[in-house]
Amino acid sequence: MFCEYYDSGRCGSCTIIETPYPQQLAHKQARVAALLEPLAPGLTWLPSVASRPTEFRTKAKMVVAGTIDAPTIGILDAQGEGQDLRECPLYPAGLAAAFPHLATFVTLARLEPYSVPHRRGELKHVLVTLAPNGDLMVRWVLRSTEALARIRKHLPWLMEQLPRLTVASVNVQAEHKAILEGDTETVLTDRETLTMTVNGVDLHLRPQSFFQTNTDVAASLYRQASTWIDEAAPASLWDLYCGVGGFALHGAAPGRPVTGVETSAQAVASARRTRDDRLAGGDSAMEQVSFVTDDAVAWAVRQADAAQAIVVNPPRRGLGEELSRWLDGSGASTVIYSSCNPDTLARDMAWMPSLTAREARLFDMFPHTTHGEAAVVLQRR
Numbered sequence: 001m002f003c004e005y006y007d008s009g010r011c012g013s014c015t016i017i018e019t020p021y022p023q024q025l026a027h028k029q030a031r032v033a034a035l036l037e038p039l040a041p042g043l044t045w046l047p048s049v050a051s052r053p054t055e056f057r058t059k060a061k062m063v064v065a066g067t068i069d070a071p072t073i074g075i076l077d078a079q080g081e082g083q084d085l086r087e088c089p090l091y092p093a094g095l096a097a098a099f100p101h102l103a104t105f106v107t108l109a110r111l112e113p114y115s116v117p118h119r120r121g122e123l124k125h126v127l128v129t130l131a132p133n134g135d136l137m138v139r140w141v142l143r144s145t146e147a148l149a150r151i152r153k154h155l156p157w158l159m160e161q162l163p164r165l166t167v168a169s170v171n172v173q174a175e176h177k178a179i180l181e182g183d184t185e186t187v188l189t190d191r192e193t194l195t196m197t198v199n200g201v202d203l204h205l206r207p208q209s210f211f212q213t214n215t216d217v218a219a220s221l222y223r224q225a226s227t228w229i230d231e232a233a234p235a236s237l238w239d240l241y242c243g244v245g246g247f248a249l250h251g252a253a254p255g256r257p258v259t260g261v262e263t264s265a266q267a268v269a270s271a272r273r274t275r276d277d278r279l280a281g282g283d284s285a286m287e288q289v290s291f292v293t294d295d296a297v298a299w300a301v302r303q304a305d306a307a308q309a310i311v312v313n314p315p316r317r318g319l320g321e322e323l324s325r326w327l328d329g330s331g332a333s334t335v336i337y338s339s340c341n342p343d344t345l346a347r348d349m350a351w352m353p354s355l356t357a358r359e360a361r362l363f364d365m366f367p368h369t370t371h372g373e374a375a376v377v378l379q380r381r
């Protein structure tokens with residue numbers, strides 16, 4: 001893929017951009033298959049799910065740098081100076097069209113970009129999410145609340161430029177550390193959630209909740225998990241690390257108790273809202289669906305009995321030994337492990353010798369990088 005930023009040496013984020021996309025996909029598949037082969041000889045790999053090679057990132061995490069009158073929106077270079085990436089080909093038109101207005105907003109609201117080398121300034125990042133229906137969520141990550149009043153004052157201007165701007169918020173991240181966002185969030189719009197409709201399921205995203213980076217590929221992932229759950233037809237289902245409930249809501253069925261577990265109370269509130277809306281619409285599959293705010297490991301090991309099928313979708317660090325070994329010794333007959341890190345996936349599977357990996361599939365959420373999402377269905381021997 002041609003990218004002016006890569007070719008001119010201004011951005012190196014897409015480390016394998018020079019490799020033709022079909023080869024990228026084949027290499028990723030081969031790498032994850034090689035990692036799992038010793039643990040699961042004869043594992044069946046379903047055809048990889050490819051992404052669109054451009055315009056697939058529905059979530060933009062842009063560093064703001066430069067000056068109030070000439071801000072950059074993109075990344076920092078090795079010297080800590082800003083590189084503007086507003087025309088990055090990974091972003092769909094709905095995000096690309098928003099970036100120039102967000103840059104103008106910096107000037108209008110006099111938001112001083114934070115300078116990492118000088119430890120001065122207020123605005124660190126602008127985080128933008130695009131919903132499938134074209135709605136936008138914009139979050140400004142600030143060092144303090146100093147600029148909050150000016151953001152409020154000029155927000156109506158921004159909403160005029162971006163009529164699909166549905167949720168706007170300010171996050172405060174006071175520390176001089178490479179952390180994307182802090183704990184404190186102030187929502188500035190009447191609406192607090194962006195509706196991400198995936199396979200007909202309305203997932204309600206609040207500012208601080210996780211959502212997959214590539215909505216189209218995420219939709220394929222949820223469909224695959226639904227197929228594996230349908231094949232297992234479990235009497236009960238857990239979705240550990242459930243976020244806003246994608247797997248749990250796709251795996252619900254009449255008469256099936258489903259529990260999602262997640263540490264983010266905001267994400268749990270969103271998942272409950274989807275369940276309640278669907279219940280109100282007469283969807284009987286939601287009658288036994290519940291969501292719990294808790295640590296997945298602590299919660300799971302406290303339960304007297306495991307669900308018959310368990311979906312796990314942890315962050316890059318994986319499940320770890322305690323939960324992996326607990327799953328291995330539990331009564332679950334099916335485990336679906338969706339992972340964005342093949343190394344921790346392979347490590348965790350080694351702690352589950354009683355479960356056999358039956359089928360797996362690569363979901364390419366992150367083209368032009370070596371990262372990929374792999375999902376595996378394991379069954380008790």
Ligand SMILES: C[S@@+](CC[C@H](N)C(=O)[O-])C[C@H]1O[C@@H](n2cnc3c(N)ncnc32)[C@H](O)[C@@H]1O
Nearest residue numbers: 210241242243246262263264295296313314315
């Ligand atoms: C890779 S995301 C997956 C989210 C969700 N399954 C989805 O499809 O969008 C991992 C999720 O795990 C949550 N998380 C992180 N540590 C956790 C823990 N110890 N217990 C439960 N959830 C945790 C994060 O907040 C995040 O929502």
